Amino acid sequence: MRLLIALVLALLLSACSSVRPWQNQPLKPDTRLASNGADAPERSLTLIVTFSGGGARAAAFGYGVLDALRQTPVHWRGHDKTLLDELDLIGGVSGGSMIAAYYAAFVKDTFPAFEQDFLRKNFQDNLFSHLTNPGNLYALTSPWLGRTHLLAQRLDELYKGKTFGDLGNQPRLLISATDLSLGSTFEFTWSQFALICSDLASVPLSFAVASSSAVPIALSPMTLKNHNGTCPRDLTKYSPVAQNDYRVRLLRGSQRSYLNAAERPYIHLVDGGLADNLGLRSMLDRSRAEGGLRDSVRSQSRTPIRKLVIVAVNAERDPAQRIDASNQVPGTMKVVDALLFGYGARATQETLELLNDTAQAWREELSQASARDDTFTPDAKVHVINVNLRDATEQSGRSTLLQIPTAFSISSDQVTHLITAGRQILQESPAFKALLESLKSD
Secondary structure (H helix, E strand, C coil): HHHHHHHHHHCCCCCCCCCCCCCCEEEECCCCCCCCCCCCCCEEEEEEEECCCCCHHHHHHHHHHHHHHHHEEEEEEEEEHHHHHEEEEEEECCCHHHHHHHHHHHHHHHHHHHHHHCCCCCHHHHHHHCCCCCHHHHCCCCCCCCCCHHHHHHHHHHHHCHHHHCCCCEEEEEEEEEECCCEEEEECHHHHHHHCCCCHHEHHHHHHHHHHCCCCCCCEEEECCCCCCCCCCCCCCCCCCCCCCCCHHHHHHHHHHCCCCCCEEEEEEECCCCCCCCCCHHHHHHHHHHCCCCHHHHHCCCCEEEEEEEEEEEECCCCCCCHHHHCCCCCCCHHHHHHHEEEEEEHHHHHHHHHHHHHHHHHHHHHCCCCCCEEEEEEEEEEEEEHHHHHHHHHHHHHHCCCCCCCCCCHHHHHHHHHHHHHHHHHHHHHHHHHHHHHCCC
């Protein structure tokens, strides 16, 4: 509500400023678009963790999961380490992108810094004060600058001005937003930015996270310029694999749309949860389009992968009220709430089922010996671990946890309960326990 008030105040200002925000740059001719595997890590245990949207609720819950991984010792290939040491890729959507980007930027310094710098601070009130600052209200009258750019300014302080180019090779970071025109996922990856011939290295982490968190209406879209046509490489060639699959056709269709900069000179991005609140579908679709698991992960490790572990963290909450408990016509706010956390939950469940089905297909693929390469060992295993806030026990306050609002700030007690829940739900997960037993036996 206060964000909307700030907007109204901005619109009441008579002046129209010429303030322009940061703009993405075109690719340099000598930029390497993809790894050939030479600088890939030696990683026989590959861990992927993705965090759903959900504001500070998702960030706190995800922080608890990361902390549990940090506290889980393993003995692997002759070395004592923790599971978090094996993290290869960390991804996030909206609130989940906040913790994902922070860990990618600061790695082990995340603990307890993120808790102190974001979770325990009233980021939302600070943001409102920033939005209503007279100087910023004037800036907001610019046709090129929106409310989300001011969010990005605050986030830039959190990430200490870091860009994607400042990140190390491990873990890789995947931030997902939604292309407002297509309704499809837009990922902050080298391959995605290659389609618009733009330089990902110069993109501030704050811009990506703000884009992923830009809830329509409350916040404004973030804009990228499409530089396609100036790119020195031919990016129009795609693998013809599985072109009879609708998921592949949709993926290729969205990719091709970026190749026509004359038709799409600008890309407007909003909250990643609109397209995929788990940040997993595009990853799964790319694997299918590229011919399966082996082809999609090739060049990600210089040693054959023995275990592939995917941890999907879902911080979705329940609707504030159950509309099916009454015969009265639901009011506007109840309908909006049900659409977000009812229909939205259905889409998330479909993604989780797709993940489980895809993982089973991968297992069948790995069971078939291949002489093409040594991407995986002959005894390679795929582990999928779903960490769902809805799996909290009643003893841990499940009902209360599922009513925590989606906001940039929540109470300190709520933060504590969510962090604890993230640790407990992961540690008590049968799939997680099975993974640990598997690691002991190998």
